[in-house]
Amino acid sequence: MPWEKSFDEKDAIDKAMHVFWEKGYTATSISDLTAATGIQRGSLYNAFAGKQELFLQSLLKYDTEQRRVLLKQLEAIDDPLKAFSVLFDAIVQQSLEDPQKKGCFLVNTSLTLSDHDEPTQEIVSVALKEFAQFFERQIKLGQQRDQIQATVAARPTARALLALVVGMRVMGRGCFDKAALQQVAKQAMRLVS
Secondary structure, three states, X not given: OOOOOOOOHHHHHHHHHHHHHXXXXXXXXXXXXXXXXXXXXXXXXXXHOOHHHXXXXXXXXXXXXXXXXXXXXXXXXXXXXXXXXHHHHHHHHHHHOOOOOOOOHHHHHHOOHHHOOHHHHHHHHHHHHHHHHHHHHHHHHHHHOOOOOOOOOXXXXXXXXXXXXXXXXXXXXXXOOHHHHHHHHHHHHHOOO
């Protein structure tokens, strides 16, 4: 008799995503995943071929629902400096409102990237490159509109802004308070204003 799923796969991925996001890949056990999803070990392996595949699906879900949605919202703001300000203010706010101090799932994964398989590395690499490209596009747009000085080097500044995003996400996991995070956000804005 063929095996049939008795659970919602999307719901299982969502629940697993939150476990991986909070604990990371290495610290998450199969027992953690079965407890969070309510799925038996055998069914979990049949549906996802194991922990690594479930992690990959969870990371893809996060990337699609968090990072891509955020960049789309920021791109819709017709003012590059306002978009940057909204982003950095949001990072501060999210860090303060995150009781579990999870940070960003993609950034957390990037910190242990060499420990992951090639598909996971690719997801993180593409996500960070696209984030840097967003900054670069916005800097160039700001320069065309005379909002950002022409002397600001678009690509290096975009990479510096991305580095500040990553740093804030790590620092926001509990190392720094609101004032410190706001100082970093202000420094980010100084790069383009």
